[in-house]
């Protein structure tokens with residue numbers, strides 16, 4: 001399968017391409033993805049620029065029809081596309097199918113939102129004057145996405161962008177061209193005018209800066225690593241461009257003495273290791289009070305060691321491979337650093353399976369303190385550490401002692417502590433007796449501190465980013 005770029009309604013040829021490798025079986029090449037140079041990106045920017053005014057003038061019904069068409073097809077093809085996702089990215093088949101379904105639901109949600117576009121009409125403070133506040137599209141938006149949610153993240157950026165009348169350039173991550181291509185292929189048949197949606201695959205470091213700096217691109221929504229995000233924010237600042245960033249996390253899961261042990265273990269197992277820990281909302285720091293500490297670590301280690309790690313497409317596999325060799329080496333090196341700094345490591349070794357892939361046993365590192373590198377830097381793999389604390393107050397202080405602030409969880413049966421934690425955890429999302437990862441699609445997603453920048457994604461809050469407001473005064 002050749003994945004081509006989609007520009008101005010045409011699937012373009014390129015001379016350069018990148019193989020799409022199955023992380024569960026590196027002998028399985030899914031296809032070859034086009035690698036755009038700056039010329040092809042410029043073509044896409046021009047096409048989007050030309051198409052933007054037409055789509056900005058589209059009716060709510062046209063927008064609904066396009067978004068609903070895409071949502072319906074994603075849901076109908078979730079088994080097939082979920083398989084593609086698992087084969088390409090390495091999360092298990094049920095996780096892959098679940099992600100495609102979520103992408104479909106996101107399109108359905110924004111189809112409905114297109115019909116509910118509203119403004120405000122206010123009385124003026126001056127007599128006889130009317131005031132209207134209306135939302136209008138921004139124009140061309142550049143969407144830069146990572147590999148860990150290869151269809152859901154493009155969906156949660158493209159759907160609101162189109163819902164609110166913008167033209168789109170999607171620059172997906174190099175490791176996952178198949179899902180981006182499949183999504184754009186559906187959009188290409190959805191009734192959208194040519195040029196409203198464009199797909200440009202290529203090296204982020206080569207074409208990314210051009211996308212960010214182009215005067216015709218009015219806003220950038222980015223999900224990815226902290227260094228890339230910071231660079232993009234700086235460039236957007238220079239060009240006075242609207243920007244939205246979702247980056248890393250070092251999410252705490254607090255477990256208090258009064259927690260239901262089974263719930264705490266289940267939530268931590270899910271939060272830390274499901275999707276191979278490759279979620280920015282993963283529970284990477286388990287902050288546990290001393291009365292439950294030993295029982296919790298023992299029970300979690302037992303559950304972790306029983307997880308079936310293997311080929312993402314195989315029945316019964318609970319944890320798929322790491323996405324690639326570079327990420328696997330990074331995970332192993334963090335486990336090594338944690339051990340050298342005094343952590344007690346269980347699991348965390350490279351594994352061999354029938355097919356050659358990037359397999360790794362999940363790792364639990366206990367006896368750590370919050371200053372160790374394993375607790376200050378994002379690993380982005382199936383590695384969780386345990387920090388022992390005295391009481392709730394110390395747990396909260398440790399949970400907040402991080403430069404990140406995406407998601408924070410607490411397991412407790414105390415209403416008092418749960419309420420206090422919800423109010424005082426420095427995070428954009430707080431979970432009580434639930435994993436830090438795994439969120440709904442109709443409410444805002446995002447963080448505080450070093451995790452996020454700009455307005456929130458998803459739910460109705462997405463309108464803040466994808467529109468601008470106009471205030472009109474009339475003397476009738």
Ligand code: ADP
Nearest residue numbers: 144145146171172173204205208209224225228
């Ligand atoms: P990760 O380590 O998870 O791959 P990155 O931040 O490197 O995270 O990549 C996230 C997305 O940003 C990818 O689509 C990548 O191609 C893109 N990207 C990488 N470098 C740049 C850059 N300098 N400018 C714009 N986008 C970039």
